[in-house]
Amino acid sequence: MNQFFSNKKLIILLVSMIVSLGLIAFSITGSGNIPIIQQLTNDITAVVSRVVAKPTNAVVDFLESVDGLKNTYEENQLLKSKIDKLYETEMEIADLKQNNEKLKEQLSLIDTLSDYESINGEVLSRNPDSWVDKIVVDKGSQNGIELDMSVMSGNGLIGRVVEVNPTSSKIQLVTTLDQNNNRVAASVDTDDGVIHGIVNGYDAETNRLILKQVTTEAELKEGDKVMTSGLGGIAPSALLIGTIDEVKLDSFGLSQEAYIVPAADTNDIRYVTFIKRTAESGE
DSSP: OHHHHHHHHHHHHHHHHHHHHHHHHHHHHHTTOOOHHHHHHHHHHHHHHHHHHHHHHHHHHHHHHHHHHHHHHHHHHHHHHHHHHHHHHHHHHHHHHHHHHHHHHHHHHHHHTTTSEEEEEEEEEOOGGGTTTEEEESOOGGGTOOTTOEEEETTEEEEEEEEEOSSOEEEEETTOSOTTSOOEEEEEEETTEEEEEEEEEEETTTTEEEEEEEOTTOOOOTTOEEEEOSTTSSSOSSOEEEEEEEEEEOTTSSSEEEEEEESSOTTSOOEEEEEEOOSTTOO
């Protein structure tokens, strides 16, 4: 009998423990609380996410900055390209305007040369090393160009032909420093008559030609026009050379020298006119 009661107590204790555990499990499940393991898992995941998110966001921000810089650079390059094109266009327009002015000057010159046979040409090249000496023009023997033809540009004489090829020719400029090849017989029409001399020299510093072998009795003054005289046997007469700017004695005091401002712009020669010496020009 005693053993029965002892077993009965054990059974009641076991049943009570089972019921208690069941109630505890039910209360935990029914209350909607998250299990501890799941909570730990969620906390670990959140921490890892925060740790990973910071450098990831930093990388994303850096890439966005790089992309922004790239876009800015491309925009700057595009703007620079447009500015360069605009500058080139402005230069082309300025060059066209200068060409137009030079062409107008050449047309005006042609109108004044009705007494001469003339051939128009365009400058092909001008070597910087011999800038004041020679130019090459796009007209040659096929166009009727001959040696020693006088050549004008704008309003004034610039030189003579020293080399002729079938399609081009070389012109010796009056500004050449070779005094053996830049002699031009010239004259100045004054109130006291015609004064003769030789254009033979160039002052590179002042861009002026020099009229030499003028007698001390001759009265030249600033503003007098210097023309070709035709007495040299090469250039025809009455071609404008330039205007007297200064008159003084030469270094020996035996004759006068007149400094001449060239009628032609010798630093910017684009178009030329060849003058053919004819029997009518006599000269």
